[in-house]
Amino acid sequence: MTSHELRADGLALGYDGRRVVENLDAVIPDGRVTVIVGPNACGKSTLLRSFARLLRPDAGVVTLDGTDVHRYPSKQLATVLGLLPQQPIAPDGITVADLVGRGRFPRQGLFRQWTAEDSEAVAEALRSTDTVDLSDRRIDELSGGQRQRVWIAMALAQQTDILLLDEPTTFLDVTHQIEVLDLLHELNRERGTTVVMVLHDLNLAARYADHLVVMSAGKIVAEGRPADVISIDTVGAAFGLEAVIIDDPISHSPMVVPMGRFHHGL
Amino acid sequence: MTVQQRYRPSVDDLARVAVARRAGRIRSLVIAAVLIVVLAALAVVALILGDRVVAPGDVLSTLFGGGSGGDRFVILGLRVPRLLLGLMVGAAFGLAGAVFQSLLGNPLASPDIIGISQGASAAAVGAILLAGWSGLAVSFAAFGGAVLVAGLITVLAARHGVAGSRFVLIGIALAFLAQAAINFMLTRSDVRDAQSALVWLVGSLGTVTSEELTSTAVGLVVLVLALALVSPRLRMLQLGDEAATGLGVRVTPARLVITLIAVGLAAVATAAAGPVVFVAFVSAPIARRLLGGTGPALVVSALVGALVVTGSDLIAQHAVSGLQVPVGIVTGIVSAPVLLVLLARSNRSRGTA
Numbered sequence: 001m002t003s004h005e006l007r008a009d010g011l012a013l014g015y016d017g018r019r020v021v022e023n024l025d026a027v028i029p030d031g032r033v034t035v036i037v038g039p040n041a042c043g044k045s046t047l048l049r050s051f052a053r054l055l056r057p058d059a060g061v062v063t064l065d066g067t068d069v070h071r072y073p074s075k076q077l078a079t080v081l082g083l084l085p086q087q088p089i090a091p092d093g094i095t096v097a098d099l100v101g102r103g104r105f106p107r108q109g110l111f112r113q114w115t116a117e118d119s120e121a122v123a124e125a126l127r128s129t130d131t132v133d134l135s136d137r138r139i140d141e142l143s144g145g146q147r148q149r150v151w152i153a154m155a156l157a158q159q160t161d162i163l164l165l166d167e168p169t170t171f172l173d174v175t176h177q178i179e180v181l182d183l184l185h186e187l188n189r190e191r192g193t194t195v196v197m198v199l200h201d202l203n204l205a206a207r208y209a210d211h212l213v214v215m216s217a218g219k220i221v222a223e224g225r226p227a228d229v230i231s232i233d234t235v236g237a238a239f240g241l242e243a244v245i246i247d248d249p250i251s252h253s254p255m256v257v258p259m260g261r262f263h264h265g266l
Numbered sequence: 267m268t269v270q271q272r273y274r275p276s277v278d279d280l281a282r283v284a285v286a287r288r289a290g291r292i293r294s295l296v297i298a299a300v301l302i303v304v305l306a307a308l309a310v311v312a313l314i315l316g317d318r319v320v321a322p323g324d325v326l327s328t329l330f331g332g333g334s335g336g337d338r339f340v341i342l343g344l345r346v347p348r349l350l351l352g353l354m355v356g357a358a359f360g361l362a363g364a365v366f367q368s369l370l371g372n373p374l375a376s377p378d379i380i381g382i383s384q385g386a387s388a389a390a391v392g393a394i395l396l397a398g399w400s401g402l403a404v405s406f407a408a409f410g411g412a413v414l415v416a417g418l419i420t421v422l423a424a425r426h427g428v429a430g431s432r433f434v435l436i437g438i439a440l441a442f443l444a445q446a447a448i449n450f451m452l453t454r455s456d457v458r459d460a461q462s463a464l465v466w467l468v469g470s471l472g473t474v475t476s477e478e479l480t481s482t483a484v485g486l487v488v489l490v491l492a493l494a495l496v497s498p499r500l501r502m503l504q505l506g507d508e509a510a511t512g513l514g515v516r517v518t519p520a521r522l523v524i525t526l527i528a529v530g531l532a533a534v535a536t537a538a539a540g541p542v543v544f545v546a547f548v549s550a551p552i553a554r555r556l557l558g559g560t561g562p563a564l565v566v567s568a569l570v571g572a573l574v575v576t577g578s579d580l581i582a583q584h585a586v587s588g589l590q591v592p593v594g595i596v597t598g599i600v601s602a603p604v605l606l607v608l609l610a611r612s613n614r615s616r617g618t619a
Contacts, residue, residue, distance in 0.1 A: 054508055078514025085508035089371065093558055097286035105502055106514040110495070123275030123283045132279045136286035158513065 001161055001192035003030050004080060006051060010060035013046050013218075019058070020046045021218040028162075028211075033188050033195045035205040038215035039239050044198045045086070045166055047215065051196065052083040052164045064162075078106035082160035084151055086167050090139040096150050097135040100125055103157030125156035129183060145176030152183060163187070165197040169204070177201070181208045206230055206253040214238050230254035290557070294566060297556050301569040305353070308576050312349050313341055315584055351474045351538060352579050352593070353572045354486050356545055358535035360571020361493065361564060363546030364553065365528035368504055368562035369521065372434050376547040377412070377532035380437025383541035384444035385415030386533055387467055390540075391448050394463045395455040402477055404466070405537030412533035415440055416525060469542035469594025471579055478538055485534040493527050493564065500524055500562050542594045544601030545574050552604070574600070 006028040013021040021043040028034050028051070036044045049055040050062055053069040062069045064081060082103075090099065103125065104118045126132040129149040139147060148168065155163055165184070169177040185208055187193045199205040205212060206226040214222040214229060216238040222229045231254075235243045241258055244265065248255040259265065275283075313325045318340050320328070327333050328341045363376040377383050389411025393399040399407060418440060423433040448467070452460050465473075499520045502510040507517045532546060549571035553563040556570075578596040585596075 049508075052508075052512060054511055074511075074516045075514035078512065081512075083508070083512030085506065085512065087506070088509040089504065089506040091368075091371075091504040092554070095286060095290065097283055098290060099505075101287060102502060102505065102513065105498060108498070119280060119283060119287075120275065122287075123279040126283060127275045127279055132275075132282055135283050136289060155512075164512075 001031070004065055004161055004194065005030065006062075006064050006081070006162060006194070006196075008047070008050065008060065008062045011047075011050060011057050011062065012059035013043065013050050013055055014058055015046075019218065021050075023060070024218070024220060026213065026220060026223075028194065028196055031188070031192045031194055032210040033185065033208060034197075034211040034213060035209035036196070036198045036213045036215060037200075037202055037205045037238075042215045042238075043218040044213075044215045048164055048166050048196065048198050052081070052085075052166075053077070054083075054085075075106045078158065078160070080160055080162060082155045082158045082163045084155045084163070084165040084168060086170065088151055090147070092140070094139050095135070096126070096131060096137050096139065096142075096153075097122065099139060099150060100131075100135075100153045100157050103154040106158060121157050121159055125153040128156055128187070129153040145172055145179060148172060148176065148180055149183070152180065156187070160193075162194040162196070165195070167198050167200060169199065169201070177204065184208070202230070202235075202256045203248065203253075206255065207248060207251045226253050230256060294557055294563075298565055298569060301566065301573060305569065305573055305576065308573070308580060309349055309353075312352075312576065312580055313345050315580070316340065316345065347474050347476065347479050348471050348579070349576065351471050351479060351482065352576045354482050355471070355535045355539040355542060356549075356572035356575030357568040358482075358486055358489075358531045358571070359542060359545040359575070360549035360553070360567040360569070361490070362528045362531035362535065363548075363571070364550035364562050364564055364567035365493065365500065365524060365531070366546075367550050368500055369524055369528070370433055371504070372431060373551055375434050375437070376550075377528070377536075378541060378543055378546050379441065380419065380434055381415045381439075381441035381444055382412045382437070382529055382532045383536050383543075383546075384441040384448070386412040386536040387541050388444040388447045388451075389414070390466060390537070391451050391463045394466065395451050395459050401475065402481060405478065405481065408537040409530075409533040411444075412529055412536060415444065416529040420522075420525065465592065466540045468592040469540035469597070470592040471539055471575075472590070472592070474538070482534055482538040485530070489527055489530045489534065492523075493531075496520065496524050496527065497562065497564060504562070540592075540594060542575060542578075543598045544604075545571050545597050548601045548604045549574060 008024060008026045011021060011024040012019060024047065036047060038044045046055065050057055056070060064072060064077065069077060100122050104121060107118065126135055129152055131146065131149050131153055134142065134146060134150065139150065142150065168180055172180065181204060184195050188195050209226050212223065212226045212229045213220055214234055221238050222234045230245060232243060232245055235241055235256055243259060244257045246255050246257055310322065310325070314320055314322055320337055320341060324333055324337050325341060328337045333341065366375045366377060367373055386408040390404050390408040393404050393407035419433055419437045422436045452463060499515050502513050502515045503517065503520060511517055550563060550567040553566035553570045557563050557566060574597060575593060578600060579593040582591045582593045582596045
């Protein structure tokens with residue numbers, strides 16, 4: 001695993017002239033799990049999309065190892081930086097093996113077609129995501145959790161040092177959410193893959209993140225170790241939510257217990 | 267990199283993956299082989315049948331340089347060019363449809379639905395009726411018309427991203443516009459001129475010249491080679507623009523180049539034979555059904571397209587004795603039911619999605 005520096009400097013992002021993120025600096029810690037959280041429309045997915053070069057900044061720059069990601073040769077970048085978008089499209093009738101095999105595209109060229117190394121990478125990705133037994137199945141026959149594991153397998157087959165995921169647990173029930181997050185954790189711990197993801201669930205974010213980035217209204221309001229970042233003040237400032245912070249009895253990460261109009265513990 | 271033992275794929279894993287990957291490939295090879303055999307059989311029939319029926323043995327000896335003068339004229343001068351044109355036009359339409367449908371992720375996105383063919387037709391009819399052009403010049407006009415419509419759709423659809431359904435709806439609107447232009451020109455023109463424009467409009471293989479045959483062949487070869495180069499990118503784009511970007515495809519230029527190639531294919535075919543309706547539309551869905559549906563199915567779509575045009579032309583020439591109809595009429599009749607079935611199916615799958 002080579003070390004890399006993925007960072008944003010003076011970043012301004014928006015859609016059709018509407019600013020979502022303004023003057024943002026961020027450095028993604030190498031070899032760690034970074035989770036970006038924040039309320040709806042705070043710009044967290046937008047930020048991730050800019051890291052994945054899906055969005056061209058209005059100002060500022062995202063660099064990988066000192067090179068603007070938009071100037072990096074696209075295929076070469078795809079051997080370092082992998083992406084699982086929020087809603088990828090599975091073509092009708094595509095099989096698991098075919099889909100995961102497409103993760104090898106960045107490694108293939110005009111004269112370098114499918115090799116034993118590619119087969120190895122695909123089998124390894126399927127093995128890691130526990131989907132070998134599904135390899136000849138069609139994607140549309142799979143459950144939501146299986147499907148998400150297969151998409152992650154495609155990203156794994158790409159064998160990148162950095163993996164960006166936009167809400168990889170959306171639409172999954174809680175069992176499958178844990179399953180997917182465990183897989184990413186394992187990937188990080190055992191291979192040193194740098195994982196950057198956007199999550200909705202604060203408590204899962206606090207549990208799985210080494211580095212937590214809290215965004216609100218297009219700015220980073222706090223970042224660091226979850227234990228240092230999650231506080232009554234941060235949660236109040238970022239989410240406008242009154243909450244109590246307790247110790248997660250399982251992972252001993254901070255756990256946010258929200259209050260509401262009817263439940264405030266008084 | 268330290269990889270734990272349980273990540274390392276076993277020999278058994280590798281075998282499973284290899285089998286799963288090979289299954290699709292073997293199936294497409296078998297289907298392609300079957301289609302080629304059927305095409306070859308149709309080709310032989312096409313060379314035998316006609317006002318002057320030539321025995322199979324004589325067909326063969328004529329093809330290899332022998333044969334009587336009469337046979338040589340009928341086979342080499344009339345039937346072989348017509349057959350070749352049918353094969354090329356069918357393959358080009360089949361490919362164009364397959365590429366558009368994969369690129370836009372929409373079964374309705376075929377050049378004869380989204381106005382590309384209509385644009386070519388309007389330009390060709392204009393060239394025949396207003397400028398008095400004929401032959402290759404008409405083909406060039408048709409090509410220009412197709413490119414113009416494709417450009418217009420791209421510009422109009424691009425404002426909000428090249429979303430498939432938007433592209434298709436704008437194309438359908440432009441198709442009506444082009445059709446209105448065609449009708450206007452036809453009603454304003456002399457009956458005899460209108461007649462020759464109409465024959466072109468219906469789509470016909472009967473009037474091929476050797477220059478047209480050559481220019482079609484050259485265009486087709488260039489476009490097919492270009493398509494072969496970009497087809498891996500087309501496969502990635504099927505996963506959505508974002509996933510394709512993540513895999514290292516530069517989406518905007520890739521889409522542009524692939525669209526241009528598909529427009530070129532539709533334009534070359536339309537220029538040579540007129541808008542032979544529905545071939546582009548039905549070839550890829552049939553191919554995908556045969557394959558069990560993965561990938562853009564380019565090769566099989568091309569073969570299906572060639573089969574549809576060649577088969578339809580055989581029917582057009584020989585189904586009713588003494589009455590030869592343009593091939594476009596037969597493809598329309600054959601394909602309309604296929605359209606209905608596909609529409610019913612796509613509605614159903616959308617309902618459950």
